[in-house]
Every structure is written in structure tokens, then in C-alpha cells.
Amino acid sequence: MSVKVYERILDLFEAEGINTIFGIPDPNFVHMFHLAEERGWNVVAPHHEESAGFMAEAVSRMTGKAAVCIGTLGPGVANLAGAMMCAKVENSPVIFLGGQRARITEQRVRRGRIQFVKQAALFDPSVKYNASIEYADQTDEIIREGLRKALGGTPGPVYIEYPSHVILEELDVPAALPPARYRLVDQTAGADRIAEAAELIRSAKQPILLAGHGVHTTRAGAAVRALAEAMACPVIQTSGGTSYIEGLEDRTFPYGFSPSAVEAVVQSDLCLAIGTELGEPVHYGRGRHWLANEANRKWILIEQDPGAIGVNRPIDVPLVGDLRAVVPQLVDALRDTPRTATPELAKWIENDAARLAELAETAPTGQSPVHPARLIVEATKAFPADGIMVRDGGATTIFGWTYSQAKPHDVIWNQNFGHLGTGLPYAVGASVAEGRKRPVMLVTGDSSFQFQIAELETAARLNLPLVCVVAVDYAWGLEVGVYKRTFGQGSLETGTHWSTETRFDKVAEGFGCYGEYVERDEDIAPAIKRAYASGRPGVIHVVVDPKANSEEMPSYDEFRTWYAEGTQ
Missing domain, CATH: 3.40.50.970 (Thiamin diphosphate (ThDP)-binding fold, Pyr/PP domains)
Structure with a gap:
């Protein structure tokens, strides 16, 4: 089929289930906005491009998918910078699209050009992937590589630029491929590692589940609930993982701010960490509240990025894969041997409820x-x-x-x-x-x-x-x-x-x-x-x-x- 470059970009995003775009309308991409509106997308124009980036980040957190925002060339793209850096540190898969003048403008030896700066190099440290669609027939490979990078390993932002002379060019292309045809999706952990992790869980006396930011952003609450119930254990929230999983509200305690959480950490002999980098707010899983019983505590970490294993603390059983696929593997492995809750869990639940009631009263x-x-x-x-x-x-x-x-x-x-x-x-x-x-x-x-x-x-x-x-x-x-x-x-x-x-x-x-x-x-x-x-x-x-x-x-x-x- 014959399509314009901007049409193809929308097709590629739609194949990923993306249907929302944020940005301030500009001649560089009004065609894209107009077509997205016709197709029934949410097209939202805020009052600042930084806001557009934050809005897109929120969409990614609420959908478990990549999200898209656009900045016009020069000042609009500059305004994206704060949101771009934020998305990098927050591990949010946001696709930042930037307009640019025709590439010949960049190659001219000139001074005093209007609304122009060489943009791409400014953003290298703030994104996982930085590219420009220089030729129309690069559209598929660059957009797909951007999605691959944004969603693979530790999620994060990418920046893709298109010079104005490219966006309206014609392409003759087949239908957009589904994600599984060009990137790794639903990666599972090896059966041997799953068996090893399940055995550690079965043999633990006082296990805990440490739930981080990624549990919410992957929309994996139902699967994590099934795992917590099979483990019959408390859920300890990191400061980034403060969304409560439906059905686990009473046994979920914020790390460091609830005495029940501190007691559960101190007494734990197994920690299963999900969706967390084990960073400073949890003292890397090795300082402060973790010091007690450290010699007897085993660690299981579910992590999509193999390069993150063992960085902040040693891990006994790493489960490398998408937690949306790995958690169900663990649930299946424990299905016939569910644990029984210890008496301490009921005590921690009672104490935490009393704590909240006392705070409301006092x-x-x-x-x-x-x-x-x-x-x-x-x-x-x-x-x-x-x-x-x-x-x-x-x-x-x-x-x-x-x-x-x-x-x-x-x-x-x-x-x-x-x-x-x-x-x-x-x-x-x-x-x-x-x-x-x-x-x-x-x-x-x-x-x-x-x-x-x-x-x-x-x-x-x-x-x-x-x-x-x-x-x-x-x-x-x-x-x-x-x-x-x-x-x-x-x-x-x-x-x-x-x-x-x-x-x-x-x-x-x-x-x-x-x-x-x-x-x-x-x-x-x-x-x-x-x-x-x-x-x-x-x-x-x-x-x-x-x-x-x-x-x-x-x-x-x-x-x-x-x-x-x-x-x-």
C-alpha cells in the first residue's frame, strides 16, 4: 500500500496498541495530528511540551505500553528535555518525536538561522536511542528500533527526529507487523531457575515479597496477587511501588514507614523482589533494616535487564525476563504446594491497621x-x-x-x-x-x-x-x-x-x-x-x-x- 511517512508512523504505533499522542500543533506534524484525530486517537495539546512528556509518561504507566509525545523543532524540542530526563530516571518508555528543518539547512555554512539548532546530539545522555529518519524507507526500521529500545531491558525514553522534507514522502509498504515479529515480548525465565526459586520459596520460614514501581507500570497486579497468595507472605512496598494490589491491601506495608514492614524485613529469610532496582530508598537491600538476618536471607530477583543482576547486591536466584511472563511461571510452579501463612502475618496486618487508625485519630x-x-x-x-x-x-x-x-x-x-x-x-x-x-x-x-x-x-x-x-x-x-x-x-x-x-x-x-x-x-x-x-x-x-x-x-x-x- 502507498502511504505518507506520517501515516506509516501512526500505523507502526497502532500495531503496538498506542492510540494517544501529546504535543502542541505545528506545521511539521499537523498532518499526523489530523490523521490521528480521524482515526479516533486521543490527540491532546497541552500548554507546554514538558507537560506533553509528563502526560505521555503517565499514559505509559497506566497502560503498560510505550507512549508518544511530539515537540516542534527548536524551542519545542528544547522544552521536551526535562520530561525526557525524567522518563530516563523513572524508567518510562516514552517515544519523543522531534521535528526539524530540512537536512540541507543543517549542512549549509550559515549564521543567524531561525528556529534552528542541531538537536539530536543534545539528547544522547538522556535517552536509550537517538535517531533521525533521514530517508522515507528508513521509517519502519527506525520506529521499530525505537520501540525495541524503549521497551527492552530497563525501559526508558527514545528520541526520533524527522526532517521536514521526509514527513510527507510516499512509501509503498506492507501492513505493519505485530510486535512479536520484530522484538522480544513476554520473555520467560528458564525452567531450571524457576524450579530453584520455587524450592527456595517452599523452604523459607518467613518470606516477603518486595514490590516496586515496575509492578504497577507493567499492569501485573493480578499475577503478583496470585504469587503473594501462594507465598502467603506480606507485600513490602518500595517508595516507587506505592500502588496497592487489589485483594492485598491489608497485607501490604510501606518499607521504612510502617513498623510492620520493618519487622517483616528484619525477620525475613527470603526476599522475592519484583519490579524494583533495589536502589537507595530500600538501602540497596543490604543496609539499615536489611542488616539484621542478612547472613540467613536468600534473594530472588525478577528483572528484565540481565545487566542489572547483582549490581546493588548479590542475588541467589535471578529470574531474567518480563515480570508479566515470569510471575505466572512461579505461580504455576507453586500451585500444588502453596504455603501457609505464619502467625506473624496476622499480627503485622493487625498492627498496621491500628497504626493507620491511630494516625487518623492523632x-x-x-x-x-x-x-x-x-x-x-x-x-x-x-x-x-x-x-x-x-x-x-x-x-x-x-x-x-x-x-x-x-x-x-x-x-x-x-x-x-x-x-x-x-x-x-x-x-x-x-x-x-x-x-x-x-x-x-x-x-x-x-x-x-x-x-x-x-x-x-x-x-x-x-x-x-x-x-x-x-x-x-x-x-x-x-x-x-x-x-x-x-x-x-x-x-x-x-x-x-x-x-x-x-x-x-x-x-x-x-x-x-x-x-x-x-x-x-x-x-x-x-x-x-x-x-x-x-x-x-x-x-x-x-x-x-x-x-x-x-x-x-x-x-x-x-x-x-x-x-x-x-x-x-
Whole structure:
């Protein structure tokens, strides 16, 4: 069949199940946008290309597939850079497409050219693959190589550029191939390794399952639930793996922030790690809470990238493959010999439930401004059971780790890179990926919220069921705390405070959203419910106590151990 290059690019993406694209319309790719719209794709134009990248990243997390965004040549592509670096560190398979002027422009010896820079070389360190479609008949091989690289090994972003003279050229090509014809999919582990892992599980006295970010992004919850039930063990969440698996909510504990998690780690004689790099937030699986019983603990790691095995700690049984294929192998191997739960599991479940109830009871109440701990309690109590939770901000997220009363099945936040301002774009992207039906709650700090606040208009335009709960202390709260700890109370806190005149509820109304201003904790949940009922995206401006926000962050000592001397 005869097609244009831009048509073929869409065909190749459709073969991968991709049907969403983010970017700001530009002459370089308006043909692609127009055709994608005709084909029924989600075509979303945000207000900043960095937001487009974050939105695409959220789609990849919610679908388990690669996602696509586009930047126009020069400044548009430059704006993608932050999202590109974020996707690299967050291990997100995002395909960044960049427009460019005709290649002859690059080869001319000229000065003072408009909207032009040699782009590709700027992004080499930030992507897994960097290529340009120089000739029309390279389209298939380059797009497929990009998908191969984005989804293979440790997932991550790729950058593909097309000069303007190529995008409208004609191709005579067959139908696009399915993924299994040109890249490795559903890779399983060897039968000998599976048998070895199953024997370790059967013989363990106190096994644990350590669930990371990859469990959520591969959409493997159902299979991991079956494995956890066969192992009859607790599930310990890494800080990146904070989505709860349906059916395992009561036995899932956050590493480092739940005493039940710490006890389970200390007593464990086997750790099965899934979807995690065993990085700093879990002390590489060999420091702090892991030190006790280290000599008696065996390790099984399910990892797609063979180059990651044994890097951060020794592994007894590596299971190399796609966890979506490997976990069912383990479940089958254990089917006839399921374990029986130890008495400790029931105790840990009871203690963790009591911990959450006590936190809800003891979070300071009746204050105005609201204590940030109470904000988290009240907001998460009002979280819809079928909702998507998005987190952003420094101090706000730290309070959320400890005080959250919700156990969402989908949580999106920027754990590895720590990139502020991702929250609102993530919320938009996640909602688009889910068909704009499930309620979304963004819990964020005010400074983080302002990075991409223009995307409130995007949310309003798409009429998303999104409520943004904004903890407002009129400051960079986490940094204020740094100043106080470094220089003492009353120190000069340079650059950390801003105007108390700012009203995010009014900003929201200006963008066509619902807005409410809250100063009392008892008003938080009703405001959230009214926002959802309004049928428009909502912003709840909650004034929080700046002193508590900067000085009373819970579990902060635990958080600091991620970076403390000895973890490096």
C-alpha cells in the first residue's frame, strides 16, 4: 500500500496498541495530528511540551505500553528535555518525536538561522536511542528500533527526529507487523531457575515479597496477587511501588514507614523482589533494616535487564525476563504446594491497621491554618475507592507517606527523579489513558502546583473528573525546613517565601474549573465532594500551617537515610 511517512508512523504505533499522542500543533506534524484525530486517537495539546512528556509518561504507566509525545523543532524540542530526563530516571518508555528543518539547512555554512539548532546530539545522555529518519524507507526500521529500545531491558525514553522534507514522502509498504515479529515480548525465565526459586520459596520460614514501581507500570497486579497468595507472605512496598494490589491491601506495608514492614524485613529469610532496582530508598537491600538476618536471607530477583543482576547486591536466584511472563511461571510452579501463612502475618496486618487508625485519630485537628497531617487524613479519607491518586510536592508528599488513609490501586508520582511539577500533567495523562471516567485526585504542594498550572485549562477543555487538593503554605516548605535545620530558627530563608495573596481557587475558576478556599480541616472532605459533583475539574485551596509544614515532617529521619553517608 502507498502511504505518507506520517501515516506509516501512526500505523507502526497502532500495531503496538498506542492510540494517544501529546504535543502542541505545528506545521511539521499537523498532518499526523489530523490523521490521528480521524482515526479516533486521543490527540491532546497541552500548554507546554514538558507537560506533553509528563502526560505521555503517565499514559505509559497506566497502560503498560510505550507512549508518544511530539515537540516542534527548536524551542519545542528544547522544552521536551526535562520530561525526557525524567522518563530516563523513572524508567518510562516514552517515544519523543522531534521535528526539524530540512537536512540541507543543517549542512549549509550559515549564521543567524531561525528556529534552528542541531538537536539530536543534545539528547544522547538522556535517552536509550537517538535517531533521525533521514530517508522515507528508513521509517519502519527506525520506529521499530525505537520501540525495541524503549521497551527492552530497563525501559526508558527514545528520541526520533524527522526532517521536514521526509514527513510527507510516499512509501509503498506492507501492513505493519505485530510486535512479536520484530522484538522480544513476554520473555520467560528458564525452567531450571524457576524450579530453584520455587524450592527456595517452599523452604523459607518467613518470606516477603518486595514490590516496586515496575509492578504497577507493567499492569501485573493480578499475577503478583496470585504469587503473594501462594507465598502467603506480606507485600513490602518500595517508595516507587506505592500502588496497592487489589485483594492485598491489608497485607501490604510501606518499607521504612510502617513498623510492620520493618519487622517483616528484619525477620525475613527470603526476599522475592519484583519490579524494583533495589536502589537507595530500600538501602540497596543490604543496609539499615536489611542488616539484621542478612547472613540467613536468600534473594530472588525478577528483572528484565540481565545487566542489572547483582549490581546493588548479590542475588541467589535471578529470574531474567518480563515480570508479566515470569510471575505466572512461579505461580504455576507453586500451585500444588502453596504455603501457609505464619502467625506473624496476622499480627503485622493487625498492627498496621491500628497504626493507620491511630494516625487518623492523632493528626492535629481544629487548627487554622490546617495542620498538613490533618489535610492528608481528611483528603485521603475522601478519596474515591475507584480513583487514581497522583502525588506531587516535597513536604506534602512526605506527610502523605505516613498519614494517607487511602489504599489506591493506581498511584502516580515522581519518585526516582524527584521532579516537581509533574503532578498536574500526570493527572491529565492518567485520566486520558483511562478514558476520562475514573475520578482522579492530585494531592500537591502549592509551589509544585505552579510549575504547570496552565494545564488546568487542558483539564477543563477535556472535562476531566479531576480534583486537585493543594496544600498552601505560601513557601517552598521543604526548603524552609532545610534553612531552619542549617542556620537555626529565625534565619534568613532566601527565596523560599511568596505572596499570601495567591488564591488557587480563583485561578481555577479563571480556567473554567471549580474552586474552593478552605481554612478548617472539617471543610476539606465536603469541598472535595462538591468539586467532584460539580462535573468540572476542581481545585481545593487548603491553607496549611507553614511552621508545621517545615518543621514537623513525619518519618523525616527515615527519608534522610536514603541520602545519608553510607548509602552512597
